[in-house]
Amino acid sequence: MTEVAVVGFAQSPIERRGDGTTSGVEMLVPIFHQVLAATGLAKQDIGFWCSGSSDYLAGRAFSFVQAVDAIGAFPPIAESHVEMDGAWALYEAWVKILTGEADIALAYGFGKSSAGELRRVLALQLDPYLLAPLWPDSVSIAALQARLGIEAGLWTEKDMAQVAVRSRAAALSNPQAQLYADVRADDLLDEPYLADPLRAHDCAPIGDGAAVVIMASAERANELCERPAWITGFEHRIDSAQLGARDLTTAPSAAGAGRAAGAGRVDVAELHAPFTHQEILLRGALGLGDDVRVNPSGGVLAGNPMFAAGLARIGLAAREISTGRAGRALGHATSGPALQQNLVCVMEARS
Amino acid sequence: MSGQPAAVLGVGQTSHRTRRSDVSIAGLCREAVDRALADAGLALTDVDAVVVGKAPDLFEGVMMPELYLADALGATGKPLLRVHTAGSVGGATGNVAASLVQAGRHRRVLAVAFEKQSESNAMWALSIMPPFSMPVLAGAGGYFAPHIRAYIRRSGAPEHIGALVAVKDRRNGSLNPYAHLRQPDITLESVRSSPMLWDPVRYDETCPSSDGACAVIIGDRAAAEATQASGRPVAWIRATAMRTEPTMFAGKDHVNPRAGADCAAALWRRAGITSPIDEIDVAEIYVPFSWFEPMWLENLGFAGPGEGWRLTEAGETQIGGRLPVNPSGGVLCSNPIGASGLLRFAEAALQVMGKAGDHQVEGARTALGHAYGGGSQYFSMWVVAATPD
Numbered sequence: 222m223t224e225v226a227v228v229g230f231a232q233s234p235i236e237r238r239g240d241g242t243t244s245g246v247e248m249l250v251p252i253f254h255q256v257l258a259a260t261g262l263a264k265q266d267i268g269f270w271c272s273g274s275s276d277y278l279a280g281r282a283f284s285f286v287q288a289v290d291a292i293g294a295f296p297p298i299a300e301s302h303v304e305m306d307g308a309w310a311l312y313e314a315w316v317k318i319l320t321g322e323a324d325i326a327l328a329y330g331f332g333k334s335s336a337g338e339l340r341r342v343l344a345l346q347l348d349p350y351l352l353a354p355l356w357p358d359s360v361s362i363a364a365l366q367a368r369l370g371i372e373a374g375l376w377t378e379k380d381m382a383q384v385a386v387r388s389r390a391a392a393l394s395n396p397q398a399q400l401y402a403d404v405r406a407d408d409l410l411d412e413p414y415l416a417d418p419l420r421a422h423d424c425a426p427i428g429d430g431a432a433v434v435i436m437a438s439a440e441r442a443n444e445l446c447e448r449p450a451w452i453t454g455f456e457h458r459i460d461s462a463q464l465g466a467r468d469l470t471t472a473p474s475a476a477g478a479g480r481a482a483g484a485g486r487v488d489v490a491e492l493h494a495p496f497t498h499q500e501i502l503l504r505g506a507l508g509l510g511d512d513v514r515v516n517p518s519g520g521v522l523a524g525n526p527m528f529a530a531g532l533a534r535i536g537l538a539a540r541e542i543s544t545g546r547a548g549r550a551l552g553h554a555t556s557g558p559a560l561q562q563n564l565v566c567v568m569e570a571r572s
Numbered sequence: 573m574s575g576q577p578a579a580v581l582g583v584g585q586t587s588h589r590t591r592r593s594d595v596s597i598a599g600l601c602r603e604a605v606d607r608a609l610a611d612a613g614l615a616l617t618d619v620d621a622v623v624v625g626k627a628p629d630l631f632e633g634v635m636m637p638e639l640y641l642a643d644a645l646g647a648t649g650k651p652l653l654r655v656h657t658a659g660s661v662g663g664a665t666g667n668v669a670a671s672l673v674q675a676g677r678h679r680r681v682l683a684v685a686f687e688k689q690s691e692s693n694a695m696w697a698l699s700i701m702p703p704f705s706m707p708v709l710a711g712a713g714g715y716f717a718p719h720i721r722a723y724i725r726r727s728g729a730p731e732h733i734g735a736l737v738a739v740k741d742r743r744n745g746s747l748n749p750y751a752h753l754r755q756p757d758i759t760l761e762s763v764r765s766s767p768m769l770w771d772p773v774r775y776d777e778t779c780p781s782s783d784g785a786c787a788v789i790i791g792d793r794a795a796a797e798a799t800q801a802s803g804r805p806v807a808w809i810r811a812t813a814m815r816t817e818p819t820m821f822a823g824k825d826h827v828n829p830r831a832g833a834d835c836a837a838a839l840w841r842r843a844g845i846t847s848p849i850d851e852i853d854v855a856e857i858y859v860p861f862s863w864f865e866p867m868w869l870e871n872l873g874f875a876g877p878g879e880g881w882r883l884t885e886a887g888e889t890q891i892g893g894r895l896p897v898n899p900s901g902g903v904l905c906s907n908p909i910g911a912s913g914l915l916r917f918a919e920a921a922l923q924v925m926g927k928a929g930d931h932q933v934e935g936a937r938t939a940l941g942h943a944y945g946g947g948s949q950y951f952s953m954w955v956v957a958a959t960p961d
Binding site for chain 2: 321
C-alpha cells in the first residue's frame with residue numbers, strides 16, 4: 222500500500238469577526254503562501270486539491286467556487302470539494318494519492334461563522350421534516366448531551382470547567398488562538414448558564430478561520446519535510462441522525478473510527494470537541510489514557526473556525542510529530558449535532 | 573487506469589418529475605438506492621461506504637442533508653462523504669466513489685446524488701449578489717446565453733442547430749421511462765416557435781427543473797466478478813478525470829474552456845483512447861441548453877474547433893449515428909441538478925451493460941459520462957466499458 226505523510230500545515234489566526242468575505246479568499250491566500258514556502262513547493266506541484274466548506278455558513282450558493290480564486294487555478298487543476306470540514310477533504314485527497322493519481326495533494330478548509338447566527342444556522346442540519354422546524358439549536362442539543370452525561374455519572378460540571386481551564390491555559394502558547402487565559406475552575410463555575418448545564422466556557426467560541434494541509438507519498442515526503450507525519454490510520458464513520466435513537470453519552474462513530482485507525486497508542490491527541498463534555502466523552506470513546514496529552518493547542522475551545530477546525534486538528538497533531546514533541550499523534554474531526562460524525566487520523570514519526 | 577480495477581455493479585434512478593411531493597428527500601434517494609441494489613442483486617448491508625452528492629444546500633433549505641440522510645442510506649456505522657462541485661457534482665460523486673474502490677479502501681461503495689428542486693426555486697437561489705463578483709442575474713440560462721452567442725459567431729453554425737439538439741433529446745427522452753419530459757411529437761418547427769427565453773435559447777431548448785435521484789454501486793474486481801457470476805453485466809471504469817479553473821479571469825474561454833479540454837485529454841490518455849470519435853460508442857454529455865451539445869463535442873475532442881455542429885446537423889448524434897449523444901434524453905429531459913451528472917455516468921454504464929432498454933445503442937462497448945458545473949469551470953468525466961481492459 223502507498224505510504225502517505227503530512228508534510229505541511231498552516232492555519233490563519235482565528236478571529237471573532239474577520240474582515241474578509243465569506244469566499245474565504247482573504248484567509249486562504251496568506252496560508253497558501255505560507256505552506257508552499259515552507260515545503261518549497263509551487264502550486265503546479267500539487268497534483269490534487271480538495272476543499273471543505275459550507276454554503277449555509279456563507280449564506281449563499283456555491284461559496285466554494287470563489288475560494289478557487291485563492292489558488293490561481295490556471296492552468297486548470299485537478300480539484301474536488303466536500304460540503305464538510307476540511308478534514309474530510311484531506312481524506313478524499315489521501316484516497317487520491319492511494320490510487321496513484323497524485324503524489325502531492327493539498328486540502329484546505331475555511332469558514333466565516335460570524336456571517337450568521339451560528340447556533341441557528343446549525344439547526345438546519347437536523348431532520349428537515351420532524352426536527353428542524355422546532356429550531357433546537359446546536360448549543361441546546363449539546364446541553365442535552367451534557368445533561369445526560371452528568372445524570373449518568375460520566376462527568377460533572379466541575380470536570381467540564383477543568384477542561385476549559387486546561388484549554389485556556391494551553392492556548393496561552395498558541396499565537397493563533399482566539400481565547401487564552403489563566404483561569405480557575407471555581408471562578409468559571411460562578412458564571413451563569415448559557416444553556417443549562419453549559420456555561421459560556423463550556424462552548425467553543427464563534428470564530429472565522431482557515432487551515433491548509435499538504436500530504437505527499439513516500440517518494441516525495443522526505444524531501445519536503447524533515448520529519449514527515451506518516452499516516453498509519455485514517456478512518457471516519459457516521460451515526461444516526463435521530464437524536465432520540467442515539468445514546469448521546471457515547472459516540473459509536475468516534476469509537477469505531479478510532480478502533481479502525483489504531484487510536485489507542487498515541488502520545489498526543491488534538492480532539493475536535495466544541496463543548497467541554499465532548500472532550501471527556503471523546504477521550505473515552507477513543508480509548509485515550511491519562512498519559513495522552515490532549516489538545517496542547519488549546520483545542521477548539523480556544524478557537525473553532527467551522528469547516529477548518531477539524532483539518533487544523535490533524536495539522537496540529539502532525540506538527541507535534543514534525544517538531545519532535547511526539548512519536549505518534551492523533552487528529553480528530555467531528556461534524557453534525559452532538560458528535561454525529563467523526564474522523565480519526567493517526568500519524569507517526571519514522572527514523 | 574488508476575489503482576485497482578473498479579466497475580459499476582448496479583444502477584438506479586427515480587422517476588424524475590417537476591414535483592415529487594409523494595416522497596420526502598430521504599424517500600426520493602431511497603427510491604434510486606433500492607433500484608440500484610436490486611439491479612446489482614445486493615442489499616444495503618453489502619455496501620461498505622456511501623458517497624452523497626448534491627448541488628447547493630440552499631436548493632432544499634437543508635444544511636448538509638447527508639447528515640439527516642445517514643439512516644435512510646444505510647450509512648450509520650459506515651464512512652459517509654458529501655461531495656459538492658457545483659453542477660458537475662453528480663459526476664464528481666461517481667468519481668470519488670470510484671476512487672475509494674480504486675484506492676483499495678472498500679469493496680463496494682454506494683454513490684447517491686439527488687436534487688429536490690421543488691423544495692425551493694433554483695433559478696433565484698442562483699441569482700445572488702456576491703460581493704466583488706459579477707452577479708449571475710436570471711439564473712443559469714442568462715449566464716450561458718452570451719457564451720452560446722459567442723459560439724455561433726465563432727463557428728458560423730446555422731441557427732437551427734440548437735433546435736435540432738432539442739428535438740433529438742426530447743424524442744430520445746420519450747424512450748426513457750424515467751425521463752421528466754417525454755415529447756415524441758416534438759418537431760423542429762415547434763421548438764423554433766417556442767418562446768425565446770435568453771436569446772438564442774428558446775423554451776424548448778432549456779432543461780426542466782426536476783426532483784430526482786440517481787444511485788450507482790461501484791465494486792472492486794472481486795465484487796464485479798461476483799456480480800457477473802450471478803448473471804448480471806457490469807460496466808468497468810476505464811478512466812476518471814476532474815478539472816477546475818476559476819469562474820472569471822483574463823483570457824477565460826467560456827466557449828471552449830481549457831479545464832474541460834484538459835480534463836478530456838487526461839481522460840482519453842488514461843483510458844488509452846487516441847481517437848474519441850472512433851473509439852467511443854455512445855456519450856452522455858451534460859447539455860442543459862441545447863447548444864452545449866456542439867460546444868462540448870468540440871471541447872471533448874470529438875470534433876475540431878468550430879466543427880461540432882456539423883456532427884449534430886448530419887444526424888450523427890442521434891441513436892444510430894456515428895456518436896449517439898444523450899440517448900437517455902439527457903439533461904434537456906431531466907434535470908435534478910445534483911443528480912444530473914451521476915445520471916450521465918449511470919446512463920453511460922447502462923449502455924455498456926446492454927441494459928438501456930428502448931434507448932439502447934446497439935453494440936455499445938465503450939461510453940463516456942460527462943458533467944460540468946459553475947461557470948463552465950468544473951468538469952468531471954468517466955469512461956466505462958463492457959470489458960475491464
